[in-house]
Each structure stands twice: as structure tokens, then as C-alpha cells.
């Protein structure tokens with residue numbers, strides 16, 4: 001008889017997720033870095049994300065990100081994440097998500113975690129890691145600019161601050177003056193270092209920032225003036241569709257995963273469609289981490305992270321282990337019920 005058993009099934013709330021991740025910015029960035037290496041070494045399975053779209057609701061979508069992580073994480077699973085931008089005007093977050101973890105040996109799902117926090121956390125940890133790794137051969141940015149200031153921008157600021165960044169100036173720009181003012185107020189309250197300025201124009205924000213963080217919900221490029229980038233900033237292009245191909249083509253381009261990022265009309269994908277080749281791509285963040293690629297300091301440097309499901313798994317498993325260690329797993333008794341083959 002084999003030793004396999006059906007694992008208990010637990011549900012982990014957003015409050016538990018937040019508690020497990022609070023103040024752990026450095027650990028999570030290290031975990032994300034290790035997971036990028038794992039992915040780079042081929043010890044992961046990360047198929048293309050599946051985008052569920054609706055003809056009657058074109059701005060909404062739900063994305064499935066299945067993945068399998070090897071190494072010490074050793075778990076399979078799925079993130080299922082909705083984006084309904086109309087939620088924001090009703091005062092509720094745009095994105096909502098669950099993460100299912102599957103047992104490596106039996107395939108049984110053993111946990112369902114609230115995952116909007118996990119998703120924002122892995123995205124912010126990846127951005128903070130990229131800011132560090134991509135600024136090693138250039139002057140360390142002292143002026144950061146946040147372009148689009150929702151939940152993701154807030155998490156990225158937290159992760160930058162939590163991993164040792166401080167800034168002389170923090171710029172803020174958003175289509176909504178209300179959101180810009182809200183984020184500036186949040187920064188002040190949170191004790192952020194640096195002079196906080198709300199910029200009315202995109203040009204002013206970009207020209208006055210050495211590190212530009214795009215976290216809008218733009219579906220197509222709205223920034224196309226190459227001269228705004230003539231001071232060669234480092235750009236964390238987290239929202240993926242803000243930059244016109246001209247800007248991509250005038251920059252050094254680093255992505256998280258080439259096949260993932262050149263899809264779904266991201267700005268790098270548009271640049272590929274425009275030129276018919278991928279010559280404008282310089283490599284992945286893992287290439288930079290391994291020293292295989294050294295981005296030039298005399299061009300704008302754009303990091304476009306598509307967002308890998310394998311990162312959600314790594315952060316989700318970390319949360320599961322923390323909650324389990326604290327003895328706080330809410331197990332759903334009898335979740336798997338038909339367990340005898342012939343009744």
C-alpha cells in the first residue's frame with residue numbers, strides 16, 4: 001500500500017494572509033528572487049494565462065494563472081483573478097482573487113487563499129527586486145514617480161520603503177485628481193520620506209522622476225513622447241500597456257518571461273508587431289540577476305513584468321506555511337467526502 005493520504009482542506013482569509021505578510025517585505029523579495037531563479041532554471045511549469053473576456057462587458061476580465069513550482073516550494077495550483085475596473089467608482093477594489101494550492105503528491109487541492117493581497121504582494125516584491133537589480137549600473141534613483149495610484153502603487157511604495165529605499169522626491173500623477181490626492185495623503189500619513197508633489201501632467205511626472213512606476217489600468221498606450229525620457233529613467237512598467245512602441249524601441253527592455261510578455265497587446269507585444277522582430281528585447285530579470293545581461297545606463301530602462309503564476313504559488317505557500325505553523329488553519333471538515341472507491 002502506498003503512503004498517500006488525502007490532505008485536509010483549509011480556507012485562509014484575507015485577514016490571515018495580510019497578517020502573515022505584514023512587515024515581511026525583505027523575506028518576500030528574497031522568495032520572489034529565488035522563484036525567478038527557479039523559473040529560469042526550468043524547475044517550474046508556467047503555461048500562458050487564460051483571459052476570460054465578456055462581449056457585453058469589454059473592460060472586465062477574469063484571468064486563470066495555472067502553475068507548478070519545483071524546488072523547495074514544491075506545489076501546484078491556480079490563481080483565478082478578476083479585474084472589474086467599474087468597481088472603483090463604487091468604492092470597492094478593482095481586483096479580487098482566490099489562489100488554490102494543490103498537493104504535489106496526490107493532486108488534491110489543500111487550500112483556498114484570498115489572493116488579491118498575495119497578487120499585489122508578489123507584484124510589488126517583483127517591482128522592488130527589479131528596482132534594485134536594474135539600478136546597480138546607474139545612479140540609484142532619488143526621485144520616484146507613481147503614474148496611476150491605486151492598490152498596486154500603494155503596495156509598490158510599501159515594498160520599496162520596506163527594502164531600504166528612501167527618496168528625496170515622490171511624484172504622483174493620476175487621471176483622477178481625487179485618487180492622486182488620496183495617494184498623496186496616504187504617503188504623508190504613512191510617514192514616507194521625501195517631498196511629495198502631485199503632477200497635473202504626465203510629462204511633468206516623467207521628466208521629474210528617475211524611477212517611474214506605471215500602475216494604471218490603461219488598455220492601450222497613452223504615453224508616446226520619447227523626449228520625456230531623455231534623462232534615461234528606470235521605468236517599472238507594471239501595467240504593461242502605457243507606453244507606445246516608439247518608447248519601447250528607444251529603451252533597453254527587460255521582461256520577466258519573454259513568451260508571456262509578448263502577448264495580449266502589451267507595449268512590448270505592440271513593438272514586436274510594429275517591427276516584426278524581438279531585437280528590442282535585451283533579456284529577462286533573471287538574465288540580469290545572473291550577470292548575463294548588463295543594461296546600458298545611457299538609455300531609458302523599461303522593466304515589463306507580465307506577472308507569473310509561479311510567484312503567486314511561492315507567496316501563497318509561504319502564507320500557508322506561516323498560518324499552519326501558527327496553528328491557525330481553518331480546516332473545512334469533510335470537504336472531500338467520497339473517499340472510498342466502492343462506497
Ligand SMILES: NC(=O)c1ccc[n+]([C@@H]2O[C@H](COP(=O)([O-])OP(=O)(O)OC[C@H]3O[C@@H](n4cnc5c(N)ncnc54)[C@H](O)[C@@H]3O)[C@@H](O)[C@H]2O)c1
Pocket residue numbers: 083085088094095119120123147148149150151152153173174175176179215216217218222238239240305306307308
Ligand atoms: N504585471 C503584473 O504582474 C501586475 C500584477 C497586478 C496588477 N497589475 C496591473 O496594475 C495595474 C494597477 O492595478 P490597481 O489594482 O492598482 O488598479 P486600480 O484601479 O486600483 O488603480 C489604477 C489607477 O490608475 C488610474 N489610471 C487609469 N488610467 C490612467 C491613465 N491613463 N493615466 C493615469 N492614471 C490612470 C486610475 O484612476 C486609478 O487610480 C492594473 O493595470 C493591473 O492589471 C499588473
